[in-house]
Amino acid sequence: MKPIAEQVVVITGASSGIGRASALAFGAKGARVVLAARNRDALEHVATQIEASGGQAHVVVTDVAEWPQVERLAEQAVQRFGHIDTWLNNAAVNEHASVLDMTIEELDRIIQVNLMGQIYGVKAALGPMRRQRSGTIINMGSAASNRAVPLHSAYVASKHGIAGFTDSIRLDLMREEMPITVTLIQPGFLDTPFFHNARAKLGGHQSRPIPPIYAPEVVAETILFAATHPRRNLVVGGQAAMAIFLEKLSPGLVDKLMLARGAGFRLQTENTPDDGVDNLFAPIPGTGAVRGTWGNEAIVSSFYTRHIECYPNRKRMLWAALGIGLVALARRGPPGASR
Ligand SMILES: NC(=O)c1ccc[n+]([C@@H]2O[C@H](COP(=O)([O-])OP(=O)(O)OC[C@H]3O[C@@H](n4cnc5c(N)ncnc54)[C@H](OP(=O)(O)O)[C@@H]3O)[C@@H](O)[C@H]2O)c1
Known part of the structure; x- marks a missing residue:
């Protein structure tokens, strides 16, 4: 795999959040970055920042739910920079609601953007990559690719599908x-x-992430690692890794933990009222941002991901030891139990 400075990188969902943090990180290391999303103003803002930091950027306004636009994104990337080294499928939308409260159009849209958008991205990237006989495709899943979360049914379905x-x-x-x-x-x-x-x-309330919350730059760092080291999958954050581990051990137990004392709803609901603005069918105007509004809660690095998850042998050893420890504990029974 080439060093980042020699790479041409295509990023979908580059106008906001993880995609934007990754674009800036690739650009700062000298990569040539192709920026895709629907909001042109935000993408041009990111392109200006990348060029100011010494990288090169090319904006292609793209709705990933439309195959001809994704096909065009790959063509434009090759036309502009000659080839594609890394393609990050990252764009997504969400709706926090019970499936009973969601319309068919909303359900269709989430699957079309999140799942079909990534399937189209892979198909478009594979054309040039197969001709080159090289390349890295990075698909953005989630802990929700393994573990369901209440009030996210279509999103969870899309993330399981991506896995x-x-x-x-x-x-x-x-x-x-x-x-x-x-x-x-x-x-x-x-x-x-x-x-x-x-x-x-959510009864008129704004939605929010369930703590602990990580900074998107932690994910961007992991994405840059994946662009230079072949890995099957990389979990970001110790809490996500633990959720996936427990899911494999006992999904019923995780269900109970998630729903205990209304946590599944309470922890995803902000006190502030919902502003009624969303990007499900069209982008939100403006120049976009990397961060949300939980900066004071955000954890800015993950020891687990940086030092364990990225190294398969260390990861296997840790989870095997934890598994053996838990089985031994279960065999011993509750404190004071006779043997
Ligand atoms: N935030 C989390 O807690 C979290 C956790 C796990 C995984 N993830 C995953 O991380 C990825 C990025 O999420 P994020 O947190 O960075 O969210 P975000 O800030 O809302 O960014 C989403 C990006 O997707 C783009 N997008 C939405 N619909 C699109 C469409 N039809 N065509 C093209 N681009 C579209 C948006 O840009 P435009 O509106 O300009 O098109 C935006 O750039 C997603 O795959 C998400 O599922 C997020």
């Missing part, structure tokens, strides 16, 4: 002996504009 799709195309590429890496990134909750951008039907 399955990513695993399946990796197999196809391996069967063809095509040297293209496919990585799934799985963050926990983050301080990005995602929750203000999402549509909410």
Whole structure:
């Protein structure tokens, strides 16, 4: 894999949050970055910042729910910079609501943007990458690719779908002996504009991330790692890794923890009223931002991801030790129990 400074990187959802943080990080290291999303003003703002930091940027306004626009994104990237090294499928929308309160159009839109948008992105990226016989595809999953969260049913479905799709195309590429890496990134909750951008039907309240909340720059750092080190999947944040571990051990227990004392609803609901503005069908005007409004709560680095998750042997050892410890505890029974 080439050093970042020599790479051409395509990023969908580059106008906000993780995509924007990643674009700035790639640009600061000298990559040539192709910025895709629907909000032109925000993308041009990011391009100006990248150029000011010594990188090169090219804006392609794209709705990832439309195949011809995603196909055009790949063509424009190759036309402008000659090839594509890394393609980050990151764009997504969400609605915080019970499925009973969501319209068919809203459900369709979430699947179309989040799941079909990434499927289109992979298909578009594979054209030039297969011709080059090289490349890295990074798909943005979530802890929700393994673990469901209440009030996110269509979003969780899309993230489970992305995990399955990513695993399946990796197999196809391996069967063809095509040297293209496919990585799934799985963050926990983050301080990005995602929750203000999402549509909410939470009794008039604004939605919010469940703590602990990480800064999007922690995910960007992991994405840059994935662009230079072949990995199958990378979980961002110890809390997301623990949720996935517990899910494998006992999904019923995680259900109970999530719903205890109304936590599933309470922790996702802000006291502030919802402003009724969202980006489900059209972008929100403005120049966008990397961060949301939970900056004072945000954890700015992850020891677990940086030093354990990124190294498969360390990760295997940690989770095996934890698993063995938990089984031993369960066998011993509650304190004071006779043997
Ligand atoms: N925030 C979290 O807690 C969290 C946790 C785990 C995983 N993730 C994942 O991380 C990724 C980025 O989320 P984020 O937190 O950075 O959210 P964000 O700040 O809302 O960014 C979402 C991006 O997607 C773009 N987008 C939305 N619909 C689009 C469409 N139809 N076509 C093209 N671009 C579109 C938005 O730009 P425009 O509106 O300009 O098009 C924006 O750039 C998503 O895949 C999300 O599922 C987020």
